[in-house]
Amino acid sequence: MKVGVVGLGYVGLPLAVAVAEAGHEVVGVDVDQRLVERLSAGESHVVDVPSERLRALVGRFSATAHYDALSDCEVIAIAVPTPLTRNREPDLGALTAAGRALAGVIRRGQLVVLESTTYPGTTRERLVPLLEESGLACGRDVAVAYSPERVDPGRTDYTLRNTPKVVAGLTERCLRRASEFYGTVCEQIVEVSSLEVAELTKLLENVFRSVNIALVNELAILCDRMGIDVWEVVDAAATKPYGFMRFEPGPGMGGHCLPVDPFYLAWRAREFDLQTEFIELAGEVNQRMPYFCVERIARALNGHQKPISGSRILIVGVSYKAGVGDLRESPALKIMRLLGDQGAELSYHDDFVPHLPEFGLRSRPLTEALAEGVDLAAIVTAHPGVDFGLIVREAPLVVDFRGVTRGIRAENLVRL
Known part of the structure; x- marks a missing residue:
């Protein structure tokens, strides 16, 4: 054929x-x-x-x-x-x-x-x-x-x-x-x-993920304000053998489908005089996460008497998910734009993304970037093979948005 x-x-x-x-x-x-x-x-x-x-x-x-x-x-x-x-x-x-x-x-x-x-x-x-x-x-x-x-x-x-x-x-x-x-x-x-059943099946699959990711992301913001470790909460909830599916917080959603599909369905629903408020809210919560991440970075720097402007910030992982070089809708890029707009001096490490023409940057070897000195390292995408312990040991301040440092206790470490 x-x-x-x-x-x-x-x-x-x-x-x-x-x-x-x-x-x-x-x-x-x-x-x-x-x-x-x-x-x-x-x-x-x-x-x-x-x-x-x-x-x-x-x-x-x-x-x-x-x-x-x-x-x-x-x-x-x-x-x-x-x-x-x-x-x-x-x-x-x-x-x-x-x-x-x-x-x-x-x-x-x-x-x-x-x-x-x-x-x-x-x-x-x-x-x-x-x-x-x-x-x-x-x-x-x-x-x-x-x-x-x-x-x-x-x-x-x-x-x-x-x-x-x-x-x-x-x-x-x-x-x-x-x-x-x-x-x-x-x-x-x-x-x-029908064709419409198949089309909606695809949207449901991704809206399901979007809604649950938004739920745990909003919980992460609440936990931040309450001084509760959201990762410990998720770990504990995940021990329930029924009625709970584990989703983890992060800096936002990327890829083609998850950030896009809720808005496709919401747009279509409006043509039938229905406002899908729940679905749209999930999309909006996930879109706001990069802004919260920048706020968290700012608070971490402020705790060390440093402003974002002029601070040397290393972004660890810029693709939208671990193990791939896909940049579509990557929250890391939004975080970098927001930090750059506030005057940060940016660098990044990502073996899957050798260069970012939009920022005029190339990926730096991790040991080299840390040796030359940074004010803060932000773990945005947790690629396999990255030595996160090295980052905590060498960077004066680390903000972990993926929970990959949960086994490490250090005064210079901040988690989502």
């Missing part, structure tokens, strides 16, 4: 590679010509796809910037970004562009599947009309389905193959086609009754 994948980012490339490894011929399309050239040279930009894995697919995977290459594919999966606008509303620009481009090349008998995270109604109300600009009827001439991506960058225990795959179709025949395709690369298919 020949399969096309539109969008070769954090979702599209792992999908394309997994499908190719299952024995299909895959052609990937991306509008970024430089990315296409890099992938064609066997160089991956995604942590879940090592370059060696990509190079092993020569003859089964190819990349191009031209949609014409999709005309003879049996299946076309769309995995383009769906971010938010500055007004925190859905930005479907990439999806609209992809739909229009596909209308110029699709043919009768193909299956088009949307994998991008979006609000309920997008596939039926936005994608289908775009595809039908081709003159073909969706559901009759072209099969259309929705199957939300479930990618957790850096995770190895759950992959496309062993993560249950939710699938929905525009019609029953569309559903059968999509299930048959994904059945060749996924061990378990979860069929649902």
